[in-house]
Amino acid sequence: MSNITYLPGKEPDAREHRLIFKNIDRVGWDNSIDCYIKDGGYEQLKKAFTMEPQAITNEVKTAGLRGRGGAGFPTGVKWGFIPPNNTKPVYLICNCDESEPGTFKDRYIVHQDPHQLIEGMVISAFAVGANTAYIYIREEFPEASEILEKAIEDAREKNFLGDDILGSGFNLEIYLHRGAGAYICGEETGLIESLEGKRPYPRIKPPYFPAALGLYMSPTIVNNVESLCHVKHIIGMGGDEYAKLGTPRNTGTRILCVSGDVKKPGYYEVEVGKITMGELLNDVCGGPKDGRSFKAVIPGGSSAKIMRCEETYQIKNPDGSQRELSFYDIPMDFDTIAACGSMAGSGGVIVMDDSRKISWVLNNINHFYAHESCGQCTPCREGSMWMRKISDRIVNGQATPEDVQTLEDVAYQIDGRTVCAFGEAASWPVEAIISKFRDELEAETSEKNEYLSEEAKRQLSFINL
Amino acid sequence: MDNTTFPPFAITPEIDAEANKRISQYPEDKKRSAVLPLLHIVQHNFGFINTEATEWVASKLDLEPMQVHEVVSFYPGLREHSPGKYHMRVCRTLSCAMAGSEELMERLCELTGIDRSQSDSHHNPIAVSPCGQWSVEFAECLASCGTGPVCLVNDDFHEAVNPDSAQELLNKYGKADSPAANS
Numbered sequence: 001m002s003n004i005t006y007l008p009g010k011e012p013d014a015r016e017h018r019l020i021f022k023n024i025d026r027v028g029w030d031n032s033i034d035c036y037i038k039d040g041g042y043e044q045l046k047k048a049f050t051m052e053p054q055a056i057t058n059e060v061k062t063a064g065l066r067g068r069g070g071a072g073f074p075t076g077v078k079w080g081f082i083p084p085n086n087t088k089p090v091y092l093i094c095n096c097d098e099s100e101p102g103t104f105k106d107r108y109i110v111h112q113d114p115h116q117l118i119e120g121m122v123i124s125a126f127a128v129g130a131n132t133a134y135i136y137i138r139e140e141f142p143e144a145s146e147i148l149e150k151a152i153e154d155a156r157e158k159n160f161l162g163d164d165i166l167g168s169g170f171n172l173e174i175y176l177h178r179g180a181g182a183y184i185c186g187e188e189t190g191l192i193e194s195l196e197g198k199r200p201y202p203r204i205k206p207p208y209f210p211a212a213l214g215l216y217m218s219p220t221i222v223n224n225v226e227s228l229c230h231v232k233h234i235i236g237m238g239g240d241e242y243a244k245l246g247t248p249r250n251t252g253t254r255i256l257c258v259s260g261d262v263k264k265p266g267y268y269e270v271e272v273g274k275i276t277m278g279e280l281l282n283d284v285c286g287g288p289k290d291g292r293s294f295k296a297v298i299p300g301g302s303s304a305k306i307m308r309c310e311e312t313y314q315i316k317n318p319d320g321s322q323r324e325l326s327f328y329d330i331p332m333d334f335d336t337i338a339a340c341g342s343m344a345g346s347g348g349v350i351v352m353d354d355s356r357k358i359s360w361v362l363n364n365i366n367h368f369y370a371h372e373s374c375g376q377c378t379p380c381r382e383g384s385m386w387m388r389k390i391s392d393r394i395v396n397g398q399a400t401p402e403d404v405q406t407l408e409d410v411a412y413q414i415d416g417r418t419v420c421a422f423g424e425a426a427s428w429p430v431e432a433i434i435s436k437f438r439d440e441l442e443a444e445t446s447e448k449n450e451y452l453s454e455e456a457k458r459q460l461s462f463i464n465l
Numbered sequence: 466m467d468n469t470t471f472p473p474f475a476i477t478p479e480i481d482a483e484a485n486k487r488i489s490q491y492p493e494d495k496k497r498s499a500v501l502p503l504l505h506i507v508q509h510n511f512g513f514i515n516t517e518a519t520e521w522v523a524s525k526l527d528l529e530p531m532q533v534h535e536v537v538s539f540y541p542g543l544r545e546h547s548p549g550k551y552h553m554r555v556c557r558t559l560s561c562a563m564a565g566s567e568e569l570m571e572r573l574c575e576l577t578g579i580d581r582s583q584s585d586s587h588h589n590p591i592a593v594s595p596c597g598q599w600s601v602e603f604a605e606c607l608a609s610c611g612t613g614p615v616c617l618v619n620d621d622f623h624e625a626v627n628p629d630s631a632q633e634l635l636n637k638y639g640k641a642d643s644p645a646a647n648s
């Protein structure tokens with residue numbers, strides 16, 4: 001990477017390891033196909049065509065790549081779920097909905113390095129046997145849509161797409177499909193319904209696992225933009241070499257998107273698990289704003305459970321013994337963050353300092369989920385609205401301590417009782433905020449609190465008669 | 466409002482060809498998949514989607530108009546009423562809100578004379594200025610949380626728009642049309 005320079009002020013941090021973001025903000029870089037080819041682009045595709053499709057899947061398994069879209073599911077394993085005796089067409093879908101609050105990485109790939117994605121997609125489609133692929137891109141990326149349309153056209157002209165790609169006998173068309181501003185289209189089965197021209201009501205799993213019953217009830221692989229880009233690098237480096245990046249079971253690099261109350265918010269590509277929460281927030285992101293201290297962090301997009309910065313966690317070692325881990329010592333990987341009760345999710349790290357009132361944060365998040373529930377199942381549709389109404393009351397100083405209890409009850413009535421994982425996405429933030437900041441919420445709703453409105457005080461006086 | 470902002474719905478041969486190209490990107494017996502692409506074509510050319518447009522999309526795809534309407538009525542990104550000539554979508558989600566997007570929205574409304582008091586997030590998200598030039602809407606996370614507050618003006622993306630630079634943002638589009646600039 002030594003011969004690469006970056007735009008002033010946008011140089012990668014010394015602790016970064018850039019694979020996917022190698023070209024982002026690079027001096028002299030543009031998103032044209034010529035620039036990409038001059039830099040060695042599409043060479044990995046040529047290499048992939050010398051391999052058997054199954055061998056590519058095996059390399060991805062060896063590499064230990066875990067999906068970067070949210071769930072962290074092993075990509076090679078997912079590809080293996082296509083029924084072996086399948087006779088229907090197979091589809092590949094790139095999930096570029098990037099709608100999880102706090103996440104802003106796919107944006108830069110599709111704007112600045114579209115051919116990296118296309119190359120990753122052609123290799124992946126070849127591996128899974130798909131001759132048609134769709135990029136589902138959120139409507140709010142209009143410029144990226146144009147860039148991608150052009151990139152697809154250019155790649156087709158050079159026979160990186162189309163029929164008999166580079167003489168391999170493999171055919172692939174990639175089409176762009178624009179969403180229309182609904183978060184639920186990021187959920188893979190909602191996405192598929194949307195792509196079929198219907199309301200994006202998620203399908204129930206089982207039986208509708210996309211790898212078996214996906215788009216048009218055919219086997220369909222849905223992968224995140226970043227995941228598909230990693231495939232290209234895995235073929236380039238070989239699965240074994242790739243697996244040396246990061247830590248065991250948490251291999252490779254990933255892009256962490258940091259926003260909120262830090263001095264230097266932004267995107268940082270690091271080896272998974274090689275950097276701790278403290279190093280990320282204090283060193284890479286420059287620490288809290290002057291005169292402030294960190295209060296809470298949401299580590300993996302707004303659906304992930306919030307963490308309190310002064311917490312410590314009891315973690316099981318591989319040998320079964322326990323160790324204590326402070327919040328700042330948590331390595332940024334999938335498994336440890338999960339063991340600490342949250343999730344690495346989409347890599348969106350949202351930071352709040354001591355100037356933020358937790359009820360306000362809670363209410364903002366509740367508004368998001370109330371707005372985005374698809375409305376298909378009752379616990380989520382009614383519950384997300386109800387939670388929003390209660391948190392509205394809390395921030396307006398009209399709530400009683402019992403409201404906090406009701407809020408918590410409602411959250412647990414949604415969690416685990418819905419068609420899709422949106423139910424958890426909406427209720428986990430509430431559950432976590434209440435369990436970790438109950439003191440603050442109860443203080444805000446108690447009779448003596450300074451925010452309580454006159455009306456709420458009157459109501460309380462009746463309750464306490 | 467008057468219809469000077471957007472042309473009335475009328476399908477030209479170019480639009481029809483564009484629609485046919487989109488339809489061809491899906492399997493022949495799965496034309497329904499093209500409903501969003503066709504609706505985007507309509508909205509891009511005519512600003513919003515009216516009954517006539519819904520019927521046209523339905524006839525192109527061998528659907529009942531209701532099957533198109535259920536899609537239109539679901540998505541926040543599809544509109545059934547005319548927005549202003551410059552439609553501003555301000556991100557209201559957590560990181561942008563921490564960076565001041567609510568204040569930005571207030572400033573934009575003040576400067577354009579927009580009254581948001583009748584707006585809500587579900588049924589009536591868009592508020593239009595009295596002159597019809599401007600409209601605002603709160604959007605959910607626009608995937609640029611590190612550079613908030615962010616907003617989209619039509620198809621242009623703007624980042625780090627702090628409330629103080631709201632006037633500057635409007636000036637890029639139509640200074641003479643904003644009531645603040647007129648007064």
Ligand SMILES: Cc1cc2nc3c(=O)[nH]c(=O)nc-3n(C[C@H](O)[C@H](O)[C@H](O)COP(=O)(O)O)c2cc1C
Binds near residue numbers: 096097224422
């Ligand atoms: C409510 C909800 C929203 C989601 N939004 C996104 C998204 O915006 N982008 C994304 O890649 N995955 C999103 N996912 C995850 C997808 O369902 C799917 O797991 C992912 O695209 C698979 O890709 P991966 O295996 O490469 O991670 C979302 C999931 C849920 C439940």
Ligand code: SF4
Binds near residue numbers: 202373375376419421
């Ligand atoms: S959980 Fe929510 S978003 Fe998911 S299907 Fe049910 S109502 Fe829709």
Ligand code: FES
Binds near residue numbers: 606
């Ligand atoms: S919160 Fe505004 S772009 Fe994500």
